[in-house]
Amino acid sequence: MKFLMLILKNLRRNILRSALTSAGVMVLVFVITLIWSILGFLDTVTSEKTSNFKGIVTEKWSIPSQMPFSYADTLENGAAREDTDIKPMDSMTWQFFIGTTEKGKGFSLKTFVFAFCMEPKKLLTMMDELDSLAPSPKAELEKAVEAMEQNRQGIIIGQKRLAALEKRVGDRIKIFGVNYRDLELECEIVGTFPLGRYDNNSCINRDYLNASLDAYKASQGKPHPLANKTMNLVWVKVPDRDSFAQVSNQIDNSPMFTTPPVKIETASSGVANFLAAYKDLLTILRWALAPSIIATLAVVISNAISISVRERRKEMAVLKVLGFQPNQIMFLVLGEAILLGVVAGSISSIGTYFLVNRVMGGIPFPIAFFSSFPVLDGALWWGAAIGFATSFAGSILPALSTRSIKVVDVFSKVA
Amino acid sequence: MTDQPIVRVLNVSRYFKRGTERVNVLNRLDLDVPEGQFLALMGPSGSGKTTLLNLIAGLDTPSEGEIWVGDRCVSKMNEAQLARWRNAHVGFVFQFYHLLPVLSAYENVELPLLLLPLTARKRREQVMTALELVGLKDRNSHLPSQLSGGQQQRVGIARAIVTDPTLIVADEPTGDLDAKSAHEILDLLNVLQRALNKTILMVTHDLRAARRADRIQHLDKGRLVDQPDEELYEAG
Numbered sequence: 001m002k003f004l005m006l007i008l009k010n011l012r013r014n015i016l017r018s019a020l021t022s023a024g025v026m027v028l029v030f031v032i033t034l035i036w037s038i039l040g041f042l043d044t045v046t047s048e049k050t051s052n053f054k055g056i057v058t059e060k061w062s063i064p065s066q067m068p069f070s071y072a073d074t075l076e077n078g079a080a081r082e083d084t085d086i087k088p089m090d091s092m093t094w095q096f097f098i099g100t101t102e103k104g105k106g107f108s109l110k111t112f113v114f115a116f117c118m119e120p121k122k123l124l125t126m127m128d129e130l131d132s133l134a135p136s137p138k139a140e141l142e143k144a145v146e147a148m149e150q151n152r153q154g155i156i157i158g159q160k161r162l163a164a165l166e167k168r169v170g171d172r173i174k175i176f177g178v179n180y181r182d183l184e185l186e187c188e189i190v191g192t193f194p195l196g197r198y199d200n201n202s203c204i205n206r207d208y209l210n211a212s213l214d215a216y217k218a219s220q221g222k223p224h225p226l227a228n229k230t231m232n233l234v235w236v237k238v239p240d241r242d243s244f245a246q247v248s249n250q251i252d253n254s255p256m257f258t259t260p261p262v263k264i265e266t267a268s269s270g271v272a273n274f275l276a277a278y279k280d281l282l283t284i285l286r287w288a289l290a291p292s293i294i295a296t297l298a299v300v301i302s303n304a305i306s307i308s309v310r311e312r313r314k315e316m317a318v319l320k321v322l323g324f325q326p327n328q329i330m331f332l333v334l335g336e337a338i339l340l341g342v343v344a345g346s347i348s349s350i351g352t353y354f355l356v357n358r359v360m361g362g363i364p365f366p367i368a369f370f371s372s373f374p375v376l377d378g379a380l381w382w383g384a385a386i387g388f389a390t391s392f393a394g395s396i397l398p399a400l401s402t403r404s405i406k407v408v409d410v411f412s413k414v415a
Numbered sequence: 416m417t418d419q420p421i422v423r424v425l426n427v428s429r430y431f432k433r434g435t436e437r438v439n440v441l442n443r444l445d446l447d448v449p450e451g452q453f454l455a456l457m458g459p460s461g462s463g464k465t466t467l468l469n470l471i472a473g474l475d476t477p478s479e480g481e482i483w484v485g486d487r488c489v490s491k492m493n494e495a496q497l498a499r500w501r502n503a504h505v506g507f508v509f510q511f512y513h514l515l516p517v518l519s520a521y522e523n524v525e526l527p528l529l530l531l532p533l534t535a536r537k538r539r540e541q542v543m544t545a546l547e548l549v550g551l552k553d554r555n556s557h558l559p560s561q562l563s564g565g566q567q568q569r570v571g572i573a574r575a576i577v578t579d580p581t582l583i584v585a586d587e588p589t590g591d592l593d594a595k596s597a598h599e600i601l602d603l604l605n606v607l608q609r610a611l612n613k614t615i616l617m618v619t620h621d622l623r624a625a626r627r628a629d630r631i632q633h634l635d636k637g638r639l640v641d642q643p644d645e646e647l648y649e650a651g
């Protein structure tokens with residue numbers, strides 16, 4: 001504590017240099033926080049859970065997966081046929097509807113709509129993150145889900161998408177199908193998703209899409225080209241790995257799914273397969289960019305501390321004359337670097353956490369199904385840890401060099 | 416002042432290697448300094464004054480011989496022991512003051528006390544006493560840059576005496592000061608010697624400064640000499 005004053009005064013010695021070094025640390029910790037948050041989030045969604053396993057059923061040999069809706073009931077029951085077969089705890093079907101709000105004016109970010117067509121109530125039990133909301137946003141979503149169940153033309157839209165469409169809750173929109181050509185859905189906006197993962201997504205009641213396909217057949221005299229290929233994914237939730245293996249076995253051995261055949265994989269491996277297209281980008285982020293930034297951070301601190309030590313050789317010699325031990329002088333130098341690194345790193349990562357999560361609603365980095373990423377809770381201590389580690393690494397050599405400062409050399413003069 | 420020597424330099428040599436050449440700075444030198452004495456070391460440039468001062472203050476170790484201060488053999492101590500010993504027993508006054516520019520006068524004087532197991536209150540008492548002794552109690556919050564050269568040197572002296580050391584070593588303490596300030600600093604050293612019975616070793620080129628000491632010892636080519644050759648000082 002007695003030396004803290006000395007450390008703080010030394011940091012104030014050259015305020016511009018301390019401020020610039022702090023700014024460098026903050027910028028680099030900011031970038032690292034964003035990168036680690038994206039990678040950490042993807043690691044979480046691609047890591048196997050030990051309980052509440054989710055499986056994804058897709059078409060076996062074709063991408064994109066397009067299954068007939070007639071598979072839905074059987075798959076949602078895990079293709080259980082015998083009394084001893086296991087049925088999933090919960091399930092949902094996904095039909096992707098991609099559309100635009102302005103017919104004939106092209107496809108733009110301002111008019112684009114991407115919707116999961118599904119049973120509305122499954123939003124609350126099967127959708128990642130939406131199944132574990134805080135009480136207030138959960139109540140909002142429940143209200144919207146209830147509205148969708150009462151009005152099958154209801155649509156829930158992510159907040160950023162809603163803003164881009166320049167619409168509000170209560171407005172009606174017409175969505176012209178892009179993948180479902182010649183299909184028009186007229187929806188009423190009944191609510192929004194909480195800020196975060198689903199900011200750019202929407203949800204439409206699957207009954208409305210299926211009814212629209214039926215109406216298309218009635219009006220056109222022939223089924224829609226995608227009528228028999230409308231179901232893209234089926235999600236099933238099972239209690240543990242063993243149950244997943246049995247459900248997987250039931251589906252694989254079921255005679256129901258021949259044209260087309262289907263496969264089931266864990267949600268994490270499904271997402272991981274989806275992310276395979278981004279493998280190189282993620283590898284560069286993880287193994288090249290992040291380590292380079294950390295190394296740069298250490299060099300920035302090392303440079304500042306080296307200059308500072310060189311400038312203060314005489315002062316350090318004076319401290320030795322006054323009785324300071326070499327280790328105490330070394331710790332003073334380390335203390336300056338670490339204090340600067342930890343404080344600047346903490347401010348940066350904690351600031352990033354609140355800015356991105358509370359103000360921006362996530363890191364806008366559209367990849368796979370994810371339009372934005374939250375800054376992970378770990379960021380609250382990452383900044384301090386990165387600041388500590390890099391400032392220690394950057395300052396240890398200059399600090400060690402102070403141990404060998406010889407008073408008689410520093411004050412040497414011919415006597 | 417007593418006749419009992421507090422500093423004993425016994426057959427001390429100090430040489431340095433410069434490539435393959437050996438440079439002798441001090442040559443089998445003996446010196447006793449009685450407790451409470453004010454000794455001025457004079458000599459031409461290169462005579463070994465500062466080297467001798469550094470050896471006695473424990474900033475350097477002799478190549479040969481022994482140095483005793485009180486009952487401690489300084490020349491046998493390791494670096495950590497020397498640092499602790501210096502902190503408690505030696506006050507050092509530099510020619511160019513060497514105050515830390517980011518610290519106030521008070522904080523500069525407090526520096527040696529940070530290493531001792533003292534409460535903040537006790538430290539404050541000692542710092543204010545030292546600053547009062549040098550007449551700068553009312554300037555304790557000033558930074559070195561806000562003080563004159565003479566005032567900075569007085570802060571340097573306060574820093575040297577704040578731990579109540581046995582020995583004060585001063586390396587040309589008036590070398591960077593005008594005549595009036597130099598006079599005040601020498602007065603102060605005299606007060607410390609007489610009122611507090613401090614033993615003072617001062618290196619100086621200035622004969623007028625040296626005459627304020629109890630004893631003047633001349634060095635030439637690493638040896639003590641009784642009568643200086645006047646020409647020796649012309650170069651210095």
